[in-house]
Amino acid sequence: MSTHAAQPVAVRTHGVDMFFGDGETKVNALKQADFEANRGELIMLVGPSGCGKTTLLSVIAGTLTPQTGTVEVFGQRLDGLSQEELTTFRRKHLGFVFQSFNLIPTLSVLENVMVPLLIQGASHDVAVAKARAMLEKVGLKGREYGQPNALSGGQQQRVAIARALVHEPSLLICDEPTSALDKDTGAQIMQMVRDLSRSPERCVVVVTHDHRIFRFADRIAEMEDGRIRRVVEDASLLDTNHL
């Protein structure tokens, strides 16, 4: 990837169309969507419900393959990759933070954070050491052996962040990371995401409805009806009533 270091663009989609279903029920979720995110950037995707934010995020994350268009992530073209190649790509380069945390309730906090490392084939001991260090970074030292469900929502999301970053992915994908949290906790979480991911080798894409966290974004891409309507640097330029 170092050959692309000079190139500032981390994520680029061009002319992406995404349909679900067919016939009467056919939904055109993305219509010629063009999107760009830069290295070292935290970019937010905003827009009304159903405008295609999650779909675009899935395309960037390589969990959905669009019918047309090109997708490029850190110099790697995703369109045309097989499912297996996409899996390998996600394993190496992606970190996920979900709205509903998606922590495995029957595993300890530490084990949850170990998952991406173990998927990559790290030894148990290495995974334990790295997961511990990461949990310490998100302020959960001492909570390693507890169950996720014993933690507050904010703490659970911090575990999720630790899990998303423990294997040092280049692209961090967050879908509505604060919608299950109160205002202050949401702000703390976003502060943490921003601090931990500030690096020229990294890019963060956050889908959100939550205008209280817009201030953490470097840029905000506004979506409407399956395409990017405009990109702004200042949240105050957004028509928030519209969201």
Next chain:
Amino acid sequence: MYRLALNMLFGDRAKLAMLLCGLAFSALLMAQQTSVFFGIMSWTYTPVYNIRAPIWVSDPMVEQANDAKPMRDTDLYRVRSVDGVAWAAPLHTSFLQARMQDGNFKLITMVGIDADTFAGAPAVLSQGHIEDLRLPNTVIVDEWGAQLMGRVTKGADGKEVVIPLKVGDTFEVNDLEARIVGICKVRRAFTGGPFVYTTYDRTKQYTLGARRTLSFMLVEPQAGVDPVKLCARIEADTGLKAWTSDTVIWSWSDRSLARNTFWWFWKNTGIPFSFGTAVALGLFVGIAVSGQTFYSFVLENLKYFAAIKAMGAGMGVIARMLLVQAFTAGLLGFGLGVGMAQAIGRAMIEKGMPPFIMFPQIFWATLALVLGISLVSAIIGIIKVSRVDAATVFRG
């Protein structure tokens, strides 16, 4: 990852308990029912087991050990003259009615053994001496018979109690007195009543002078003579049928009297079918319960497997995780089920009924069955997870 897979399984104790119950139940049913079945079926070759002779010789038309087609007494001399025979002793078996002191009749299996050699005599006597059979009108009764033919009286608390027969008690067979000189421990038979041993010669009297009383001949080969080869020679020389007495019903020996008896009952009675139906029904329930529980375990974890998939775990890894979970649960359930079956079996043996024989084959078959259930459950889970779109992780 497999360690985590196990922790996922053990993390939810309630679900795990359900899962293990289902699997243990299947294993228990399978092991328990088939063991009892084989126990009862093993009663069919009880004569072979109790008599303990190396070679049995019978009429050529005889198909199994409970089927006596008497031969001429002179056949004994023909067998004795076959090369390689050390000795041959007569054996009589018949089903007769015994008339008790109180006037009641009971079905008995009379066994007449050679008074000189006592070949075929019971191995263990809990009362009396085998030599006393040489006294006039004497018999030895097995413990079950002693109980069955015992005197029923009312105890102090008004409950019925059985006073079992003991040495010195008498009953009648065909108006002839039979005086008990011993009580023996032998295995119960599938057909007929309790065993009443007497001497071969005396059976002529008890059977009211039946023309032929030679049901079987018991043969000892000379030292170094292979029983199987001797059987073939006896058959060639005398035209009678010769059997070996090994009780391994699984080996394909055509000569084993026990094996032929077992499979004769298998083929000619409805017992295997009715038992088989019960076992199959039970298994069906067990499979449904454990399959369903594992399936719901997978369903509950589906969203987490989808997340693991999104994070870049290939289906290979996920399949192996599910297999580890299923087989671990399967082995634990198997252990529990077979353990319970053994415990119940023990308790039953102590109560004396019904017999319980857990052949190694039953053990392995049960293991195969439970692992089969686990495998099928795991495969269903794997299919389910493989159909899950990794993209669903973003949807609530």
